[in-house]
Every structure is written in C-alpha cells, then in structure tokens.
Amino acid sequence: MHSTLFRLSQAGAAVAALAASAAVQAAAFTAPTQAILALSSDISSALSGATFSALGGATYNSSTNTLSEAFTSVTLSSAAATDFVGLTDAASGFLLTSDKGQKLSITNISYAQASKALSGVLAVDGSVKYTGQILTSATATVSESFNATLGTGYLSTGSLYLTAGAANAMLTAFGLSTFYSGFLQSVNFGTFAADVTGPAKTPAVPEPSTYALMGLGLVGIAAAARRRADRR
Known part of the structure; x- marks a missing residue:
C-alpha cells in the first residue's frame, strides 16, 4: 500500500x-506603460518656424516638447534589457508642419535597445519616403532594475541623431541637396526613454x-x- x-x-x-x-x-510579458521622445532645444530652435503635433494615440506636450505613446507590444528573447524591442501603434507618431505648410510625419515607431535605434515610417505630405532606422544614439542606460518576468525597468538613450538614410530622404523630399546631409545628421534630435514599469506578467494558460x-x-x-x- x-x-x-x-x-x-x-x-x-x-x-x-x-x-x-x-x-x-x-508566459507573456506585459507591455510597458509608454515610450517617451523628448525633442532637444537644438531641433526646436532649428525648426522655430515649424510646429510639432501628435498623430493617432500619441500625445504631445508643447511646453516640454515631449511626445508620449503607449507600446502595443514588446518582444523579449531573454530577461536581458538588451533584448528589449518595443512597438507602437502603426498609425501613431508625430507630425512636423513647416511654415510653408509641408507635413513630415514619423509613424509606426519601434525601439530596439540592442541597436539603440528608433525605426519607423517617414512620410512627406502623405507620401512614404523612407522606412527603417530613423534615429540612433551612441549610448543607452538602464536606470532601474530591469526584470522581464515582473515587467519593471526604465531604459533611456543618450542624444539621438538622424541616420544617413533618413536625413537623405528628408532632404530629397523637400527638394534640397543631400550635400547638407552631414549637417542634418549632426543636429541633436533629443532623447528617448522606454518606461517598462508596469504590472506583473499575465498568467499563463496551459x-x-x-x-x-x-x-x-x-x-x-x-x-x-x-x-x-x-x-x-
């Protein structure tokens, strides 16, 4: 017995x-609360005649030049922060309207911690001009304990700069020579942060x-x- x-x-x-x-x-990882793009004083001064606004589900604070948007999904191949990839809604992003009425939009934004890059779709007056990495940074930090299981952490980049592909596409779209591409790439665009502090992972269903x-x-x-x- x-x-x-x-x-x-x-x-x-x-x-x-x-x-x-x-x-x-x-088990699934719960999406973080928001993606935050803070535009630098350099870019706002260089585009003093233009206006920024939000698209889709994003919000824009004109007093702080900050764009905020919720991630719709997150990919993690391991618990390491370097594996973090966040995706926003395809129709959300920000819109830059020049003093002449031309509209430049960046939507379908994603952020990959491994490459410290923001990718998206760049369009001018509704016509897509470039798709791929748009802004990159040489540095990134994790200022809060990152835990993929609990869904906690805060990732942030250093100064962001336009990639050569995005800079050339923008100049060409506005009828300007790519001779100015180097200068455009040297302008500090701002910083990006991914706030992944949120609820614990969703219960797994067998x-x-x-x-x-x-x-x-x-x-x-x-x-x-x-x-x-x-x-x-």
Missing part, C-alpha cells in the same frame, strides 16, 4: 512539474498539449492503482 502511494505521489509530482514548466514557457499530457499521466496513475488492487 505504501509503495502504491509512493508511486502515485511520484507520478503526480512529475505531472505537476511538467505543467509548471509548460506554463513558464508560455497549451492543449499540456492538458493532454496531464490527462495521460492521470490515466496512467489510475491504471497502476487498479492493477495493484486486482493483485490483492
């Missing part, structure tokens, strides 16, 4: 461990295969107990 109970407890523990392992693997394995384990336990009883 004791032997049967011991085997049953072992089998039950194995099934429970299997289910717990599957649940951990299926996959159908997990339920099947658990069912098979229980059937095996019942069969072993029945055979033991028949021998008595």
